[in-house]
Each structure stands twice: as C-alpha cells, then as structure tokens.
Amino acid sequence: MKKEALSDRRKFILNMARGAGLATISGFIWSAFVDEATASPLLLRPPAAIKEKDFLKTCIKCGLCAIACPYHTLLLAKPGDNKPLGTPYFEPREIPCYMCPDIPCVPVCPTGALDESSVTTDGVLDINIADMGVAVVDDNSCIAFWGIQCDACYRACPLLGEAITIEYTKNERTGKHAFMKPVVQPDICTGCGMCEKACVTEKAAIFILPRDVAEGKAGNYYIKGWDKNDEKRLENANEIKTTTEISKKSAMDSLNGSLEDLY
Amino acid sequence: METLWNNYRYLILRRVTQISILVLYFGANAWGWNILMGNLSSSLFLNFIPLSDPYAALQMLVAGATLAVDLLVGVAIISLFYLVFGGRAFCSWVCPINIITDASSWLRSKLEIDRAINKKQPASRTIRYWVLALSLIISFFMGITAFEFISPISMVHRGIVFGLGFGWAAMLMIFLFDLFVLKHGWCGHICPLGGFYSLLGKFSLLRVHHLQEKCTLCMKCKEVCPEIQVLHMIGKESLPVLSGECTNCARCIEVCDDDALEFSIRKLAQNKQLESNNENNK
Numbered sequence: 001m002k003k004e005a006l007s008d009r010r011k012f013i014l015n016m017a018r019g020a021g022l023a024t025i026s027g028f029i030w031s032a033f034v035d036e037a038t039a040s041p042l043l044l045r046p047p048a049a050i051k052e053k054d055f056l057k058t059c060i061k062c063g064l065c066a067i068a069c070p071y072h073t074l075l076l077a078k079p080g081d082n083k084p085l086g087t088p089y090f091e092p093r094e095i096p097c098y099m100c101p102d103i104p105c106v107p108v109c110p111t112g113a114l115d116e117s118s119v120t121t122d123g124v125l126d127i128n129i130a131d132m133g134v135a136v137v138d139d140n141s142c143i144a145f146w147g148i149q150c151d152a153c154y155r156a157c158p159l160l161g162e163a164i165t166i167e168y169t170k171n172e173r174t175g176k177h178a179f180m181k182p183v184v185q186p187d188i189c190t191g192c193g194m195c196e197k198a199c200v201t202e203k204a205a206i207f208i209l210p211r212d213v214a215e216g217k218a219g220n221y222y223i224k225g226w227d228k229n230d231e232k233r234l235e236n237a238n239e240i241k242t243t244t245e246i247s248k249k250s251a252m253d254s255l256n257g258s259l260e261d262l263y
Numbered sequence: 264m265e266t267l268w269n270n271y272r273y274l275i276l277r278r279v280t281q282i283s284i285l286v287l288y289f290g291a292n293a294w295g296w297n298i299l300m301g302n303l304s305s306s307l308f309l310n311f312i313p314l315s316d317p318y319a320a321l322q323m324l325v326a327g328a329t330l331a332v333d334l335l336v337g338v339a340i341i342s343l344f345y346l347v348f349g350g351r352a353f354c355s356w357v358c359p360i361n362i363i364t365d366a367s368s369w370l371r372s373k374l375e376i377d378r379a380i381n382k383k384q385p386a387s388r389t390i391r392y393w394v395l396a397l398s399l400i401i402s403f404f405m406g407i408t409a410f411e412f413i414s415p416i417s418m419v420h421r422g423i424v425f426g427l428g429f430g431w432a433a434m435l436m437i438f439l440f441d442l443f444v445l446k447h448g449w450c451g452h453i454c455p456l457g458g459f460y461s462l463l464g465k466f467s468l469l470r471v472h473h474l475q476e477k478c479t480l481c482m483k484c485k486e487v488c489p490e491i492q493v494l495h496m497i498g499k500e501s502l503p504v505l506s507g508e509c510t511n512c513a514r515c516i517e518v519c520d521d522d523a524l525e526f527s528i529r530k531l532a533q534n535k536q537l538e539s540n541n542e543n544n545k
Contacts, residue, residue, distance in 0.1 A: 064300060
C-alpha cells in the first residue's frame with residue numbers, strides 16, 4: 001500500500017511539535033540543573049551584596065570585585081567548587097575580608113549587585129556597617145569556654161570590643177580562675193571573618209555564617225514591653241490576623257469539657 | 264611566504280586578537296594592568312569605559328533584575344560596535360571557544376570523519392534560536408540568568424582569567440562534540456550567544472561581498488566556511504553575504520585565489536533591494 005505524501009502544512013506542524021517537545025525536555029533539564037547549581041545557602045558574599053536571590057540574577061560575574069580586592073579575599077566560583085558558577089565569594093579561614101575603609105570591591109560593580117548605598121553613612125563609605133554574615137561560636141570546641149585563656153578572636157576583631165565582647169565568669173572547677181568567654185554581638189558583627197582566621201583551634205571554633213542561616217526570628221507578635229522603641233510598634237497595630245479559628249467556648253467550658261477533641 | 268600570509272592573514276590576525284584580549288584580561292587580574300579589566304561578561308576598558316555582554320543583560324532584564332546605568336552604557340557600546348562590525352565578529356575575533364572549535368574542525372577534516380558518516384547530519388542550524396528563546400523563558404520563570412550559569416564560553420574565559428577548576432572539562436566536551444558528534448556543532452548550531460549576535464548582525468554594516476564575475480567555482484570558500492549556508496550565492500550572483508550568521512571570520516576571503524570575495528561596507532539601500540529580490544526569488 002502506498003502512503004500519500006505528507007502535506008507541507010502537516011510537515012510544518014509536525015516539525016514545530018517536535019521542536020516544542022525537544023525544547024520542553026531540554027528546558028526542564030536546564031531549569032533543574034540551574035536550580036540545583038544556584039542553591040548554595042552557606043556562601044559568604046562580598047560586602048554590600050544585595051539579597052542572595054537578587055544577587056544571583058544581578059551579578060554578571062565579571063570579577064571586577066575580585067580584581068579590586070587587594071588581599072585576594074574574593075574568589076569567583078569555578079566549575080567543581082559546587083557554588084553558583086562565576087559568582088564572587090570568600091572563605092574567611094583562608095583569607096578573611098580585611099574591611100578596607102575605601103571598600104575598593106564595591107564601587108567597581110557595574111550592575112549594582114554590590115550596592116554602594118548599603119555601606120554608606122552620611123555620604124561616606126563605611127565598611128563598619130557591612131553585613132557579610134555573622135560570627136558564631138561553638139562553645140564546645142572554643143578553648144576559652146574550657147577555662148584556657150585565649151582571646152585571639154577578640155583581639156583580631158576589627159571592631160575591637162564591640163562585635164566580640166569578653167564575658168567573665170567564675171571557673172568553679174578550679175575555684176580561683178575566671179572563664180573569659182568570647183560573645184558575639186550579632187547586630188554589630190560585619191561577618192568579615194578575621195576572628196575565624198585568627199582562631200587557634202584545629203578547625204575554627206568561631207566561624208562566619210550567612211546571617212539568615214545563623215539567626216532565628218522571634219516574629220512580630222513578640223514585643224519587648226520594657227523597650228520604649230519596641231513598644232511603639234503597638235501604636236498603629238490594628239490588624240487582626242489569625243490562622244486558626246478562635247474558640248467561641250468560654251475558658252471554663254474548654255477546660256472542663258471532655259478530652260475527646262484532643263485525640 | 265607571501266602566499267602563506269595571503270592565505271592566512273585574517274586567521275593570523277584573528278588569533279592575535281583573540282589571544283591579546285585574553286592576555287589583557289589575564290594581566291588585569293594577575294598583574295594589575297588596567298587596560299581591559301573583568302571578563303567577557305562585563306569589563307572596564309582603560310579604567311573608564313564600561314563594556315557589557317548584551318545577551319547577559321537581556322537575561323538579567325527578563326529575570327527581573329534592576330539594570331544599573333553602567334551596565335546599560337556597556338551594553339550600548341558593545342551593541343553599537345557589533346552593529347557596525349557584524350554581530351558574529353564576536354564569535355570569530357573575540358570568543359575563546361572559537362580557537363577550540365576551529366581546532367576541532369581542522370582535525371575533523373584531517374581525519375576525514377565526514378567521509379565515515381553516511382547520513383546527512385540531522386541537526387538544524389536554527390537550534391541556536393530555540394536555545395536562545397529557551398534561555399529567556401527559563402530566565403523569566405526561574406528569576407535567574409539561565410545561560411550565564413551553564414555557559415561554556417564564560418566558563419572557559421573566566422577560567423583562563425581567574426582560575427579554571429573543572430572548566431577544562433567544558434573545553435574538552437566542546438572539542439569532542441564538534442569533532443565526533445556534529446560538524447561545527449557548538450558554534451554553528453547550538454550556542455545561543457552566537458544566535459543572539461546573528462540576530463544583531465542582520466543589520467551590520469561590514470559585510471563580505473561576492474563578485475560572481477571573478478569566481479572560478481573552485482569552492483575553496485565553501486570548504487573553509489563554518490556557516491556554509493551564508494555563502495549560497497557563490498558562483499551564482501554578485502551579492503553581499505547578508506545573513507547575520509556570517510561570523511566575518513574572512514577565511515573565505517583569504518582562501519580565494521581569484522579575489523572574488525572581499526570585505527565591503529554594506530550599501531544599505533541597495534542591499535535592501537537585493538534582499539527583497541532574493542526573498543521574491545525563493
């Protein structure tokens with residue numbers, strides 16, 4: 001049996017359908033790869049980097065920040081680093097950010113992925129308000145928490161006495177010595193990582209994490225009643241938003257009722 | 264010696280250009296030179312003039328990023344440059360991948376691999392436009408510059424300037440793909456950056472011009488051309504190469520012993536006329 005030749009229109013439609021099908025397959029593979037390849041929550045970005053989600057789409061991966069860095073702190077992610085390809089990052093235990101007052105890495109950014117205004121106070125560059133991450137102490141491996149005197153991180157901190165403070169407590173074990181424990185003040189810490197670099201333990205007992213990884217969040221329904229500024233948040237509070245339905249029973253009924261609805 | 268120069272003058276110039284650009288970028292990172300800093304995605308020329316990849320910027324725009332002024336200026340400069348000199352002049356005069364794929368294609372013809380393949384290659388040269396469209400769709404939905412995270416071009420170029428990592432694997436993959444899988448596979452079929460510059464190059468001023476009356480039909484030009492479809496007029500009509508897919512590599516010009524091909528500035532009105540005639544003839 002001889003089949004009739006396909007009409008041009010049919011051929012065209014079939015070819016377009018093939019193209020669309022192939023494009024769908026490759027589109028999903030591509031998307032899945034890019035999604036995995038850009039997930040790197042533990043990465044430390046240069047100072048003044050905008051939020052990670054925006055950073056990933058705004059950074060053009062030109063490396064001008066890395067070239068500008070006089071300490072070779074900033075690296076560009078290479079294939080095999082398991083980090084979003086080509087984007088700048090730093091590893092403080094290798095080379096920390098030395099917090100140059102003129103912040104050479106930031107103004108060179110052509111795309112605004114490093115946002116100068118976030119490190120500017122009153123029109124002057126101010127590295128002390130940079131927010132690259134926050135230092136976290138593992139008090140189990142920090143020898144100062146064992147009672148051995150060490151203030152390496154405290155001394156290394158560029159915001160000496162502000163971002164890391166020393167807490168004195170009595171060493172009950174010896175009865176006559178003091179613990180000198182390093183405590184990070186997260187609101188002041190810039191995440192430069194000089195403490196991590198200076199830490200004397202085999203693997204640093206103080207290290208930098210991205211702020212949103214290291215910090216929890218109390219939620220806006222907790223208000224510090226003893227703090228006048230925090231109390232101000234109540235002034236215009238008129239929004240009522242609940243996710244669970246409020247029980248209409250009285251409190252006594254609820255307490256004395258059967259336990260059925262608990263199970 | 265003179266014929267050697269005559270037959271390879273543009274190839275030599277292209278290699279010199281490609282390698283000098285790489286050296287300038289490398290020097291900026293390694294030794295603090297400030298002639299050309301950054302990389303092909305975005306750079307600073309003479310410490311002052313921004314240059315940016317318009318395709319990367321387009322992905323950023325689609326992904327929903329705010330485009331900074333410096334970036335837009337850089338994009339404008341690069342776009343204008345390639346509008347004048349032919350979009351895909353980037354491919355043959357700047358892109359480091361070109362060195363790899365040219366080597367691959369040279370070896371492919373030396374090994375006579377195409378004689379071992381009976382069937383016509385099924386791949387279409389329009390794949391690059393599909394990849395281009397796909398990259399923008401993914402950029403839009405994922406909120407990320409889709410091609411920039413997989414681009415072997417920037418992997419290799421950034422690798423040479425800032426440290427390669429496993430970037431050599433990307434180089435090897437492209438080399439082997441072009442050598443064994445698809446002739447002129449990456450640059451001639453798949454690369455969306457090439458596709459982007461093809462579209463941009465449609466309007467460019469600098470074109471290769473064919474003079475039919477001088478042509479002796481030796482077809483050397485078609486043998487060396489990496490985008491053979493753009494030379495459809497050889498031996499038939501005197502026409503400029505109007506397709507944006509021409510990379511202005513000028514290999515055809517230098518291999519031609521009859522001076523039947525040359526660079527010329529596109530005469531806009533006349534060429535439009537030719538183009539429309541051409542369309543009508545199809």
